[in-house]
Amino acid sequence: MNNLVKKCLSLECLIAVTSLAMIGLTSFYLLANYMVKSRQPDTPIYEPGTQFATFKEKLKDVNAIGYLTNKDMSEEKNDGTFLQAQYMLAPTVLELNETHPNLNILDYTSPVYTVFTMRSLRSKPIASSPYGPVLAEKQP
Amino acid sequence: MILYLPFLLAFAIGSLLFQWIKRPSLQINASLNAMLSMALGLGLCATLTYASLFVFGGFHRTGILGLHVGLLIILLIPNLKPFIQNLRSIKWTMSWLSPLAWLAWGLVAYVIHFMALTHPYGEWDAWALYNMKTKFMIAAGPQWQSIFNDLHWYTQPDYPLLLPSINVFHHAISGQDIPAVPMSTSIVLALMIGWLLFAAIREITGTIVAFAGSLVLMVNPFYIFQSTAQYADTLLGYYLLASIVCIHLTFLKHSKPMALISGLMLGYMTFSKNEGIVMSILLIIMFGLYTFTRRLPLVRKRQALSLIGCLLIGYLLTSSPTIILKLFIAPKNKDIFGGLSAVHMKFLNWDGFMLIVNAFKYELTHKRWAFIWGFLAFLFVAANRKIVYKECKIYLTFFVLYMTVLCFIYLTTVNFELSWRLKSTVHRICYYLLPSLLFFCYYALFRKKLDDRISS
Numbered sequence: 001m002n003n004l005v006k007k008c009l010s011l012e013c014l015i016a017v018t019s020l021a022m023i024g025l026t027s028f029y030l031l032a033n034y035m036v037k038s039r040q041p042d043t044p045i046y047e048p049g050t051q052f053a054t055f056k057e058k059l060k061d062v063n064a065i066g067y068l069t070n071k072d073m074s075e076e077k078n079d080g081t082f083l084q085a086q087y088m089l090a091p092t093v094l095e096l097n098e099t100h101p102n103l104n105i106l107d108y109t110s111p112v113y114t115v116f117t118m119r120s121l122r123s124k125p126i127a128s129s130p131y132g133p134v135l136a137e138k139q140p
Numbered sequence: 141m142i143l144y145l146p147f148l149l150a151f152a153i154g155s156l157l158f159q160w161i162k163r164p165s166l167q168i169n170a171s172l173n174a175m176l177s178m179a180l181g182l183g184l185c186a187t188l189t190y191a192s193l194f195v196f197g198g199f200h201r202t203g204i205l206g207l208h209v210g211l212l213i214i215l216l217i218p219n220l221k222p223f224i225q226n227l228r229s230i231k232w233t234m235s236w237l238s239p240l241a242w243l244a245w246g247l248v249a250y251v252i253h254f255m256a257l258t259h260p261y262g263e264w265d266a267w268a269l270y271n272m273k274t275k276f277m278i279a280a281g282p283q284w285q286s287i288f289n290d291l292h293w294y295t296q297p298d299y300p301l302l303l304p305s306i307n308v309f310h311h312a313i314s315g316q317d318i319p320a321v322p323m324s325t326s327i328v329l330a331l332m333i334g335w336l337l338f339a340a341i342r343e344i345t346g347t348i349v350a351f352a353g354s355l356v357l358m359v360n361p362f363y364i365f366q367s368t369a370q371y372a373d374t375l376l377g378y379y380l381l382a383s384i385v386c387i388h389l390t391f392l393k394h395s396k397p398m399a400l401i402s403g404l405m406l407g408y409m410t411f412s413k414n415e416g417i418v419m420s421i422l423l424i425i426m427f428g429l430y431t432f433t434r435r436l437p438l439v440r441k442r443q444a445l446s447l448i449g450c451l452l453i454g455y456l457l458t459s460s461p462t463i464i465l466k467l468f469i470a471p472k473n474k475d476i477f478g479g480l481s482a483v484h485m486k487f488l489n490w491d492g493f494m495l496i497v498n499a500f501k502y503e504l505t506h507k508r509w510a511f512i513w514g515f516l517a518f519l520f521v522a523a524n525r526k527i528v529y530k531e532c533k534i535y536l537t538f539f540v541l542y543m544t545v546l547c548f549i550y551l552t553t554v555n556f557e558l559s560w561r562l563k564s565t566v567h568r569i570c571y572y573l574l575p576s577l578l579f580f581c582y583y584a585l586f587r588k589k590l591d592d593r594i595s596s
Contacts, residue, residue, distance in 0.1 A: 011522075011585065011586075012345060012346055014522075015349055015352075015519070015582075015585060016346075016348050016349045019515075020352050022511070022512070022515045023352060025510065026359045026510045026511075026512065029360075030251065030361045030510075034254065045258075045261070047319075063283060075560075083272075087268055087275075091276045091279045091284070096292050096294075
């Protein structure tokens with residue numbers, strides 16, 4: 001009897017019981033999490049950079065293109081669209097706000113800026129995304 | 141099943157290598173043997189794949205396959221007989237707990253898999269950095285090195301490449317693509333951390349405590365979310381835990397092969413993330429200092445000092461890809477210490493320090509962690525003075541020093557807003573430190589008891 005009490009009050013037993021209690025508590029959180037997620041089975045999941053996917057075919061075997069934008073591309077203010085484009089179009093290198101490449105993605109806040117940039121670069125659109133960005137090629 | 145074939149290959153290579161380095165006299169439990177073999181094999185396969193990109197001038201599936209099959213055969217020849225003998229000598233003891241444990245782990249594996257499917261492309265840094273680089277390594281041919289020179293600095297061109305290399309190895313063996321490759325890697329790593337924690341705690345105390353200790357981590361919803369986010373933090377957490385476990389085995393068994401394996405794990409850690417470099421250096425310094433200052437008879441002191449040499453040899457072997465990457469290939473890091481060229485560090489003051497303290501306070505008490513940090517605090521208090529018993533001092537000092545270094549890195553932020561940096565990184569730091577902190581607390585609790593048992 002004494003041995004049993006001693007065993008029950010041992011450090012090992014105490015830690016095991018506390019750990020099991022913790023597992024019980026955490027499992028409740030996990031179950032709640034699981035139930036919330038499993039009730040949204042039809043929520044569509046988009047690949048990052050889907051808005052640039054239409055340019056993929058035009059960029060086969062192209063090493064580098066420009067990515068011109070007037071959006072705030074600082075890391076704090078969502079460099080996301082640039083990185084999303086880079087992810088989607090890899091292994092093509094995107095050069096942020098560099099105009100020297102022959103092909104450029106124009107991702108502006110308004111179509112007016114896009115048209116203005118195309119004119120100043122003497123380029124023509126070769127593909128456009130329904131989400132706004134345009135892929136333009138410089139004219140000889 | 142094909143998705144998990146690369147991990148089986150890595151495990152086979154790791155087991156043979158582990159068997160080859162470790163002497164038969166070194167007895168550790170079968171689960172720990174398996175988990176450390178996996179860590180060793182995965183690191184080796186990734187490093188070999190990374191090296192193959194230089195050798196073949198880009199991704200070469202047949203080359204990578206040939207290299208790994210060749211390595212497997214090379215390791216099989218001298219190890220087959222002892223390996224089979226070792227397999228036979230393993231005693232698989234089944235208790236009433238075993239079916240229950242496998243059922244619980246099976247459920248956890250299902251939930252991890254389910255959660256991974258809810259964000260198959262991973263979170264921000266995963267697709268923006270690691271998966272994007274994986275695409276370059278697979279599809280850019282000889283131009284794959286653009287990731288160091290031509291990509292924008294937002295893509296962190298200087299980051300070590302262990303995770304993308306694992307994914308490239310996975311792709312070469314399984315033939316699967318993104319997002320299936322990084323997703324299955326994250327699932328496997330999430331399980332491996334839990335099982336490694338179980339195996340490591342089991343080495344010092346009873347199975348029930350070990351099982352409960354590992355399950356506390358594995359059922360944590362935020363741990364599962366972060367693990368399936370496909371960040372390199374999971375890999376860092378995995379190798380940090382493996383390194384600490386190996387260092388503990390080195391001291392416990394006074395074993396040179398184990399010191400070598402500790403070095404190998406520390407080296408892999410450097411190739412997982414920049415933080416891994418800092419952590420490995422701190423752990424080596426702590427290891428060395430503790431060994432030097434231990435009061436031992438002269439003969440044993442010499443033996444103990446030889447452990448440092450073995451550890452350093454292992455470390456040099458596996459950290460060489462990081463050393464070469466940092467010295468000769470990758471550009472300088474702009475985030476740490478302001479690229480060492482900042483004129484004005486606006487957060488290097490008391491307000492900046494308080495901002496960091498408050499960010500950690502907020503994170504550790506956040507309900508998404510389901511009180512796991514409170515539980516850890518309880519273990520810490522329960523351990524009491526045992527927290528500085530023998531080699532526990534190494535780990536405690538390591539954690540304190542690492543937090544000091546992190547604090548300094550935060551205070552010298554120049555390229556971003558500190559509050560934004562804290563918001564996007566503190567939870568990840570807590571995540572990769574958590575498995576090792578859990579192990580440390582359990583270790584401190586039962587380490588002295590282990591000595592008492594041996595002496596009696």
